[in-house]
Amino acid sequence: MFWRSLRTLLFVNPCPCCGRRSPALICGHCQRQLQTCQLKSSLLNGRGLFPLFAWGSYGGPLKRAIAHLKYDQHPELGVLFGQWLAESWLANPTRPTGAITVVPIPLHPEKLKQRGFNQAELIARGFCRITGLPLAPQGLIRQKNTLAMFQLSLADRQRNAMNAFRLGSGLKRHHHVLLCDDIYTTGTTVQTAAQTLQSHNISVCGVIVVAATPQGTHHA
Structure with a gap:
C-alpha cells in the first residue's frame, strides 16, 4: 500500500x-x-487555396487549452495535440498520400526566444511521430516579426504577412509539403508561407491545424 x-x-x-x-x-x-470541440470530419472544404485538415473547432475548451500551451508554458500540450491531429488525419480516407514532408509555420527568432518554443513545431513533431511522415522543422524561416493577427483587419493581415518568410533548410525542388500551425482563421499566414515555397518549386498539398475558426465547421 x-x-x-x-x-x-x-x-x-x-x-x-x-x-x-x-x-x-x-x-x-x-x-x-x-x-466536445472535435470535428466530425477533419477535412474542411472551401476554407482556402489548399485542403485544410483540422482536429477541432477553435472556441471554448480548445481555445483555452491552446492558450495554456502558448502563454502558460505547457509545450507538452503541443505534442499531444499533434498526436490527436495525426489520429484524425489517418482516419480520413481523402487525405493526400505519397511522399509528403511536414513543415511547421515558424516563429520569428525574437518571439521564439521570448516563448521558448514554437508551438507549430511541437504539434508537427507529435503529428509526425504518429503518421511517420518526415519533418522539416527549418523548412521555412520567419524573417519578419509580424504583429499578432487577431487584432488586424483582413487587409492589414495581408500587409502584415507580406514577405514574412524565406526558404530555410531540409527541402528540395518538387517536394510536396504539408504546412502545420496551431490555429487557422483567415488563412493569410499559410497562404504567404505557401507562396514562398511555391516560388522555389515546392508544392503545398494541404494545411494541418489543431483548430479552425467556427466558420463552416461541424462538431461531432
Missing part, C-alpha cells in the same frame, strides 16, 4: 488545463471537454 501510494504521488501531475491532479497529461474532465 505504501509503495502504491508513493508511485501515485510521484507520477500524478497537475493537469495543464485546470490544475487538477491527474495520472494522465490531461485529466479526464478536461479530455471530455476538449472532445
